Amino acid sequence: MKKEIQAITDMEVDFTQWYTDIVKKADLADYSTVKGCVILRPYGYAIWELIKAELDRRFKDTGHENVYMPMFIPESLLQKEKDHVEGFAPEVAWVTHGGATRLTEKLCVRPTSETLFCEHYASIIQSYRDLPKLYNQWCSVVRWEKTTRPFLRTTEFLWQEGHTAHATREEATEETIRMLNVYIDVCKNALSIPVISGQKTEKEKFAGAVDTYTIESLMKNGYALQSGTSHYFGDGFAKAFDITFTDENNKLQYVHQTSWGMSTRIIGALIMVHGDNSGLVLPPAVAPIQVVVVPIASHKEGVAEKAAELANRLKSVARVKIDDSDKKPGWKFSEYEMKGVPIRLEIGPRDIEENTVVLARRDNGEKITVPMDALEAKVTELLEDISKNLYESAQKNLAEKTYTARDLDEYAEIAASKNGFIKAMWCGDEACEISLKEKFATTSRCMPFCGEKIGDTCVCCKKPAQKLVYWGKAY
Amino acid sequence: MKKEIQAITDMEVDFTQWYTDIVKKADLADYSTVKGCVILRPYGYAIWELIKAELDRRFKDTGHENVYMPMFIPESLLQKEKDHVEGFAPEVAWVTHGGATRLTEKLCVRPTSETLFCEHYASIIQSYRDLPKLYNQWCSVVRWEKTTRPFLRTTEFLWQEGHTAHATREEATEETIRMLNVYIDVCKNALSIPVISGQKTEKEKFAGAVDTYTIESLMKNGYALQSGTSHYFGDGFAKAFDITFTDENNKLQYVHQTSWGMSTRIIGALIMVHGDNSGLVLPPAVAPIQVVVVPIASHKEGVAEKAAELANRLKSVARVKIDDSDKKPGWKFSEYEMKGVPIRLEIGPRDIEENTVVLARRDNGEKITVPMDALEAKVTELLEDISKNLYESAQKNLAEKTYTARDLDEYAEIAASKNGFIKAMWCGDEACEISLKEKFATTSRCMPFCGEKIGDTCVCCKKPAQKLVYWGKAY
Numbered sequence: 001m002k003k004e005i006q007a008i009t010d011m012e013v014d015f016t017q018w019y020t021d022i023v024k025k026a027d028l029a030d031y032s033t034v035k036g037c038v039i040l041r042p043y044g045y046a047i048w049e050l051i052k053a054e055l056d057r058r059f060k061d062t063g064h065e066n067v068y069m070p071m072f073i074p075e076s077l078l079q080k081e082k083d084h085v086e087g088f089a090p091e092v093a094w095v096t097h098g099g100a101t102r103l104t105e106k107l108c109v110r111p112t113s114e115t116l117f118c119e120h121y122a123s124i125i126q127s128y129r130d131l132p133k134l135y136n137q138w139c140s141v142v143r144w145e146k147t148t149r150p151f152l153r154t155t156e157f158l159w160q161e162g163h164t165a166h167a168t169r170e171e172a173t174e175e176t177i178r179m180l181n182v183y184i185d186v187c188k189n190a191l192s193i194p195v196i197s198g199q200k201t202e203k204e205k206f207a208g209a210v211d212t213y214t215i216e217s218l219m220k221n222g223y224a225l226q227s228g229t230s231h232y233f234g235d236g237f238a239k240a241f242d243i244t245f246t247d248e249n250n251k252l253q254y255v256h257q258t259s260w261g262m263s264t265r266i267i268g269a270l271i272m273v274h275g276d277n278s279g280l281v282l283p284p285a286v287a288p289i290q291v292v293v294v295p296i297a298s299h300k301e302g303v304a305e306k307a308a309e310l311a312n313r314l315k316s317v318a319r320v321k322i323d324d325s326d327k328k329p330g331w332k333f334s335e336y337e338m339k340g341v342p343i344r345l346e347i348g349p350r351d352i353e354e355n356t357v358v359l360a361r362r363d364n365g366e367k368i369t370v371p372m373d374a375l376e377a378k379v380t381e382l383l384e385d386i387s388k389n390l391y392e393s394a395q396k397n398l399a400e401k402t403y404t405a406r407d408l409d410e411y412a413e414i415a416a417s418k419n420g421f422i423k424a425m426w427c428g429d430e431a432c433e434i435s436l437k438e439k440f441a442t443t444s445r446c447m448p449f450c451g452e453k454i455g456d457t458c459v460c461c462k463k464p465a466q467k468l469v470y471w472g473k474a475y
Numbered sequence: 476m477k478k479e480i481q482a483i484t485d486m487e488v489d490f491t492q493w494y495t496d497i498v499k500k501a502d503l504a505d506y507s508t509v510k511g512c513v514i515l516r517p518y519g520y521a522i523w524e525l526i527k528a529e530l531d532r533r534f535k536d537t538g539h540e541n542v543y544m545p546m547f548i549p550e551s552l553l554q555k556e557k558d559h560v561e562g563f564a565p566e567v568a569w570v571t572h573g574g575a576t577r578l579t580e581k582l583c584v585r586p587t588s589e590t591l592f593c594e595h596y597a598s599i600i601q602s603y604r605d606l607p608k609l610y611n612q613w614c615s616v617v618r619w620e621k622t623t624r625p626f627l628r629t630t631e632f633l634w635q636e637g638h639t640a641h642a643t644r645e646e647a648t649e650e651t652i653r654m655l656n657v658y659i660d661v662c663k664n665a666l667s668i669p670v671i672s673g674q675k676t677e678k679e680k681f682a683g684a685v686d687t688y689t690i691e692s693l694m695k696n697g698y699a700l701q702s703g704t705s706h707y708f709g710d711g712f713a714k715a716f717d718i719t720f721t722d723e724n725n726k727l728q729y730v731h732q733t734s735w736g737m738s739t740r741i742i743g744a745l746i747m748v749h750g751d752n753s754g755l756v757l758p759p760a761v762a763p764i765q766v767v768v769v770p771i772a773s774h775k776e777g778v779a780e781k782a783a784e785l786a787n788r789l790k791s792v793a794r795v796k797i798d799d800s801d802k803k804p805g806w807k808f809s810e811y812e813m814k815g816v817p818i819r820l821e822i823g824p825r826d827i828e829e830n831t832v833v834l835a836r837r838d839n840g841e842k843i844t845v846p847m848d849a850l851e852a853k854v855t856e857l858l859e860d861i862s863k864n865l866y867e868s869a870q871k872n873l874a875e876k877t878y879t880a881r882d883l884d885e886y887a888e889i890a891a892s893k894n895g896f897i898k899a900m901w902c903g904d905e906a907c908e909i910s911l912k913e914k915f916a917t918t919s920r921c922m923p924f925c926g927e928k929i930g931d932t933c934v935c936c937k938k939p940a941q942k943l944v945y946w947g948k949a950y
Binding site: 049 | 512576
């Protein structure tokens with residue numbers, strides 16, 4: 001099908017421009033005059049609503065409750081945990097005036113809400129009977145970024161932040177991993193995105209965390225994207241905020257805490273993991289429109305009626321839109337391809353005669369003719385197959401773009417010629433991380449849970465290796 | 476049932492304290508150290524999620540789409556519409572620094588988002604084919620309030636704000652009324668809250684609006700609460716922001732706009748319209764727990780199992796919680812009464828023997844014995860009846876507390892001895908509004924659509940009357 005209107009830059013020509021074109025032409029987001037902030041347009045926001053529903057259901061199934069904390073953090077509160085304030089203070093927005101009055105204490109707009117949750121926990125937790133506290137919050141946060149790109153890095157972004165408090169270290173670490181697994185599950189089963197999961201290095205971990213766990217996805221250009229993180233805090237925040245409880249033996253103890261978050265950034269991953277040169281390609285679970293019905297020669301008798309009837313029937317199994325506007329079918333084809341709609345249903349006079357419809361798949365371009373009777377069953381089957389196929393394609397891309405470097409020469413050669421994950425052993429020394437970043441613009445993405453041993457020495461300094469690390473260029 | 480733990484102040488003794496006690500003891504909200512901001516706790520937030528779902532479904536059914544705009548408004552953008560900035564500038568929070576850097580232009584945290592929507596509309600609307608634009612946004616907004624009370628008035632609050640643009644004045648006014656009717660519908664059918672609806676006076680209308688329509692509910696103490704508003708803007712904002720489109724005759728026209736909002740304030744109405752001296756009373760549609768199952772003598776054989784079985788069965792028709800903790804039944808009864816759970820199901824050894832359960836209604840205290848076989852049907856019926864009964868009781872309170880004043884003496888007598896709506900004729904002069912406010916602390920709440928004529932002269936100045944107005948003390 002000829003592209004009639006919506007032509008975008010090919011990803012092979014200019015990946016960055018391709019990305020920006022999709023954001024704009026699939027009506028996902030628009031720039032605003034507020035520096036670094038974007039507008040989530042209806043189609044982009046609808047995708048976020050679906051992602052949100054997938055996450056929220058799983059949070060509730062694992063016993064979490066939603067709350068809402070203030071968006072402001074007084075300066076003195078932000079400063080209570082030393083590592084945390086050092087990490088965030090340089091990039092927060094400060095409110096200094098309310099109306100015409102200068103505030104006695106300035107307030108930052110939350111960059112993340114650990115400090116607010118801690119203060120609340122200190123006030124509501126007294127006994128072991130009050131534990132665990134499993135809270136989550138849906139909100140926007142602000143981080144004053146110098147360079148921004150829609151979804152990937154914006155001054156304000158939407159996310160969820162889970163914050164939990166537990167009686168023991170064991171329960172808290174279990175929770176940290178449980179929520180990382182929720183993210184892996186959503187990525188795999190709702191977003192068709194395979195990820196590498198594991199631990200962040202000391203250098204890359206969250207400000208104030210003991211351990212940070214991460215899921216990393218790989219874009220079609222071989223860049224990594226941190227797609228969700230889960231942090232174990234130990235009792236560091238508890239000590240800073242004096243969050244104690246009386247245990248079963250009537251002894252005062254500090255709680256152990258976690259936090260975990262996923263943001264609208266994941267929409268950037270959706271674009272760059274599945275998209276192609278015709279635009280967005282959406283996995284069915286988060287596609288606002290799963291099937292678009294396009295009548296062909298709709299002025300012919302019975303076509304418009306039949307199209308409406310089929311669209312109506314399909315509503316029981318899918319999110320359906322009928323486009324009965326007077327635009328040309330070719331224009332409509334391009335538009336819904338740009339928007340990544342998983343299935344297009346074409347229905348014209350000949351189809352009606354033969355009691356069939358044509359279903360076109362967005363993921364692989366296949367067109368099949370289906371008897372009208374079998375429509376619901378076939379659409380259900382196709383949607384499942386599309387999810388699976390997208391996952392497998394992404395998995396293939398990830399596997400193909402994962403390289404192994406045994407020494408610095410190999411590392412240098414890969415980094416110079418290819419983008420992707422580079423698996424290499426590491427001694428554990430931050431100096432080597434910094435060196436690999438300075439030389440090759442690659443950062444440590446994660447230390448996978450079951451890291452194979454692919455050598456005995458650090459890829460950088462040749463001292464004894466401690467860990468396998470996935471390295472890569474990243475957004 | 477004796478109150479074992481949760482005693483609160485009686486509303487007849489101190490209505491304000493009664494309200495605060497419920498907010499606190501039903502775990503709806505908690506104070507934070509951030510001045511004027513509250514924490515929405517899990518139970519309070521769950522109520523908001525249900526209200527949100529009721530509204531959102533109706534917004535989508537009427538063709539609206541959700542978007543997300545930045546939370547910051549540059550000073551110059553806020554200033555574009557003169558009346559609007561005059562209304563809001565005195566009460567906004569100003570961001571002046573990002574990290575350590577002073578901003579070249581200060582940003583306010585949105586008190587409402589007309590200006591952002593207008594700027595976006597100016598950029599995306601070109602032709603009559605782009606109209607109408609029917610957008611809504613769920614977010615929090617900030618207004619720097621001097622005195623605050625949970626839900627009723629807080630510096631930051633959650634709400635939705637609809638913003639629409641239309642080709643004609645007629646379509647825009649239709650939209651304004653349509654969305655007011657959506658609010659009336661949600662209040663009546665989801666919240667069991669009757670409202671008086673109509674127009675605001677010039678003095679009370681929204682900053683920048685041509686007309687503001689309102690729904691006003693009446694609390695048990697006779698105070699009015701503005702519960703939702705819908706504004707018709709004409710083309711005032713369109714001219715200030717240059718939002719034009721080419722019409723079907725290829726002529727450039729300004730759009731006509733509306734906006735409408737409902738906030739977490741409505742939770743304050745829920746408390747004060749339905750609550751009693753045992754705590755919150757929730758209408759079933761927005762009750763996070765609709766049925767609480769309390770096993771009696773649960774150590775006895777078969778009780779815990781039967782309670783779990785019944786709770787499980789009920790999940791098909793209601794949001795159910797089983798409380799199998801080791802607290803005493805009486806303590807549990809008080810706790811769920813405090814939380815306003817519509818139905819309590821009691822199940823003990825004798826019930827099991829007789830194959831019955833006891834259902835206790837929160838709204839009127841009735842207890843009925845029901846055969847286990849009929850459980851789902853009876854619960855469904857009761858939930859409906861509770862909604863209806865709550866609405867009727869609230870309607871009765873509203874009717875009883877609505878008074879009529881034909882002259883200033885009558886008005887003065889009512890205002891001095893009673894709280895409630897005072898229906899009285901008005902000349903249309905703001906001086907009379909100010910006078911009634913200064914003398915009696917009553918403000919004009921609304922001019923109902925079909926205002927009867929109860930006299931020929933203004934209740935205040937005796938000049939010829941223009942309109943019937945509902946006056947009252949208000950939150």
